[in-house]
Amino acid sequence: MRLVTFGVGYVGLVTGTGLSELGHEVLCVDVDAKKVADLNNGAVPIYEPGLGDLIRRNERSGRLIFATDVPAPWDESDMYFVAVGTPPTAEGAADLTAVFAVADAIKRIAKKPALVVVKSTVPVGTCDAVQARLAGSKVSLEVVSNPEFLKEGAAIEDFFRPDRIILGARSDAAREALRTLYSPLQLLGERVVFTDPRSSELIKYASNTMLALRISFMNELSQLCHATNADIHAVRMGMGADSRIGRRFLYAGPGYGGSCFPKDVQALSALGRAHNVPMRLAEAAHEANEAQGEFLASLIERGLGNLKGKTIALWGLAFKPETDDVRESPAIKLANRLLDKGATITGHDPEAADNFEKMLGRPVRITQKNYDALDGAHALIVLTEWRSYRAPNFADIRARLKDSDGSAPLVLDARNIWRASDVTKAGLRYQGIGVRGAVPTAP
Ligand SMILES: NC(=O)c1ccc[n+]([C@@H]2O[C@H](COP(=O)([O-])OP(=O)(O)OC[C@H]3O[C@@H](n4cnc5c(N)ncnc54)[C@H](O)[C@@H]3O)[C@@H](O)[C@H]2O)c1
Structure with a gap:
């Protein structure tokens, strides 16, 4: 498949690199020109064990490319992954500015029907809001929720051997395309949990909060x-x-x-x-x-x-x-x-x-x-x-x-x-x- 990931932070870089390692053609896009230049010069902007070697191997094979925009033929990609930051606002809510900016870019760019896969951690209803934002695109674009669960420090292992892959999709076609994408990661058994986008979005927050609660409880007990x-x-x-x-x-x-x-x-x-x-x-x-x-x-x-x-x-x-x-x-x-x-x-x-x-x-x-x-x-x-x-x-x-x-x-x-x-x-x-x-x- 031809795939684009937006954001070369911890999530986007691992996702893009992992997908290219599985044999896909991947373009990783970021608005941070320095990060992109560093990657193109062989430097890895973050420390994540094993990531540098994987990037180099896939860059050499020609399957992994870094850029600040989306040139042809990437405007005819099969899937666009959203892996940009969602930092807290002053009130503690998620700031979705970058997610919506990527949605607008995809709407402008896409020339072929595709999936928009939201990996960023986003509040319930965001995928629906992105879908609404894509209304009027030249081609059909379906938004799916696929929250990321990687652990920094073990992100490569988590990519290739995930505990679970949560997919919130509405159509059979989207479910089938995602099943195909992730089938190489399921050789040990079924890892995919299909659900709707809203439940998928909530699963991510619920999981992190449950883990945080365990830590906080132990800290209070200490x-x-x-x-x-x-x-x-x-x-x-x-x-x-x-x-x-x-x-x-x-x-x-x-x-x-x-x-x-x-x-x-x-x-x-x-x-x-x-x-x-x-x-x-x-x-x-x-x-x-x-x-x-x-x-x-x-x-x-x-x-x-x-x-x-x-x-x-x-x-x-x-x-x-x-x-x-x-x-x-x-x-x-x-x-x-x-x-x-x-x-x-x-x-x-x-x-x-x-x-x-x-x-x-x-x-x-x-x-x-x-x-x-x-x-x-x-x-x-x-x-x-x-x-x-x-x-x-x-x-x-x-x-x-x-x-x-x-x-x-x-x-x-x-x-x-x-x-x-x-x-x-x-x-x-x-x-x-x-x-x-x-x-x-x-x-
Ligand atoms: N870091 C983790 O361990 C982790 C794990 C699971 C989920 N997440 C979630 O994944 C998302 C990304 O997290 P991260 O840690 O990778 O963030 P990050 O801050 O490391 O990287 C985000 C990248 O997005 C880029 N960006 C911003 N706007 C852009 C745009 N319009 N187009 C292209 N690129 C753009 C930034 O320049 C930056 O390089 C967040 O929602 C986060 O909550 C993170």
Whole structure:
């Protein structure tokens, strides 16, 4: 098939590249001329494991092309994928400006009947609104909803082995064309769930909000563990052993971040408000997430006392491992809180340091090597569970960190990846999130 994807962000680039790997001819279009030029010069604008190799292979084969517009013969494509951003408005709703701009472009361009496949995360009713916008096109264009579920850091695997493919289509012809498109991804069994566009749109928000709720619930429980001297590891294991609950996504931490959960939880709340159906749990997930960020900062203050003049090292600046995405990253929020209280920040991340500096826009010292971020700092906070942070040399960490007002340096393990005993043995104070033990207090 001949396919066009709009948007070469995390979703569009993975989708376009994956579809070309399956043998289709794909044009990836973006309004960001720099991103397109970088791609045409062999650079990949995002860090996603395995993506660079796939792009190069398919570019060489001639099946994958990047451009800022849609020249012939791509105006006779079979499908147009919409994978542009839907950032939050000031009220928390999804901003659909880019989606509608793409719809208008497709209406102008398309010379052959085609499907318009909306992969962007959009509120219920958006596909219908796009369909209405396409009225009067030169050719028949049917809009289908196909929300994206990739996980950054595992996006290639998720593309080729999806848990499910949600397709909200109205006509048999659209369903058949999409079944054909996705059949190579279903060799292990049926993955497609066919539904209508509105239900499909809601499935995406419902899924992300359910996951966010699990995280927020565990984060609230972690605070209760601190208050009651219970241990979140034990609570998680005990809860997760119930097959109705399951073990995954039950980790307490610094709060959820990234380009999806925060905005999608808020967009679901906004959608509820628009329809007079309060989404109380979505509101609560968001509030608990904000509170967890404050709790994290309070743990540091309890451990270090007044933060004025203190230096704090952050390991892990991306919102999760194996990505360079820092949108809504807990590290950004924490750094802002700590800087506001007069602390100095040093930081390290294997991939996201540049994006972090750009997004934070405040002075921090970024180091190439993770241990160098520790020199002269009073505390180390690990915020992202990159593999390279999992088995550090705690004696080396102790040697580089400074005592704080007569107390040993503080290690705050915001992902609960280290054993407290390994840390304390090296002469450091340890604090996890909801793990047993009193919060270390500054003298
Ligand atoms: N990132 C994820 O993990 C993820 C996962 C699932 C779903 N989603 C959803 O997918 C959508 C895209 O997310 P993303 O993270 O890839 O966004 P992104 O911000 O990384 O990329 C969006 C791209 O769209 C481009 N764009 C904007 N207007 C355009 C236009 N008119 N024509 C062509 N390109 C245009 C931008 O320049 C940008 O490169 C969002 O709705 C998001 O919620 C994202």
